[in-house]
Amino acid sequence: MIHAILTRLDAAGPPVLGTLARLTFSLTLAGYFWASALTKLEGAGLSLNAYAQIFPRAMEAAGYDVTQLTLFHTVIVAAGTLAEFILPALLVLGLATRLAALGMIGFIIVQTLTDLIGHGALSQPATLGGWFDRVPDSAILDQRLLWVTMLLVPVFTGPGPLSLDRLIARRAQSQTALAA
Template identity: 30%
Template structure:
């Protein structure tokens, strides 16, 4: 027999840790997908957009960006200059797509690939931060961008 859903109101009995946890789980279980999707999209887009902005001055990639890709980042297989261009473009394009909710799953997958490269080859000790990125990106990939997204409007129009 399963337990009934947690109540969000206090019943008058003593407050216990177990009761608080049950209440918290009940509230989390009722959080709508649209809200979680927006939080995931905006939070991860902000991370990558801010990173992109450190790489440019106006519409020009900074010399320091090329220096980092040549001397600090150990991106395999790609020439450093090409990797600098690719990362800069990706960090500008995919966050915008996530914010507007267009090609959201593809954008999240691309940023997940970038996150894996960063984790494995650039900053391997930063996994506590990167795992949070992975969770937000995995949510978008798995559940989609939610109803407040261009993807949703396009899918609705073509169904």
């Protein structure tokens, strides 16, 4: 009897975990990333804040004059801003979930490196935190590790049954079955 229960739990694990990870992301981080992306917009274009957040040292060196930066800077800022809107939306919807989760992991890594190097968090031990220090709410190391771990769940298990990916897969299967 216990074996049968464990077997059912094993089978249910990936779909449940994928859905729960996406739900957790939706409830805790999607709004954070969208709010952050909104700070990077001014009217129909990119804000000074966008450049200062993504390229803090370059902006300081340029006297906070965006016209002193290159096309490279503008492309990176625009791509980062778009990613901050699009990747969370894809995860919430469960569309291209594995790719979106990998993209968010990459985004978090770049965000973390920008915070550590560009914004000088390496020299702020309280903000940086440290693993195994028994302080679970350090803004960078602890929190970002939890974020990445949560995003790895749909990478490995898929989006779960409540997703557009699943809906699209079911429709494709039914189309294939009808054609056969």
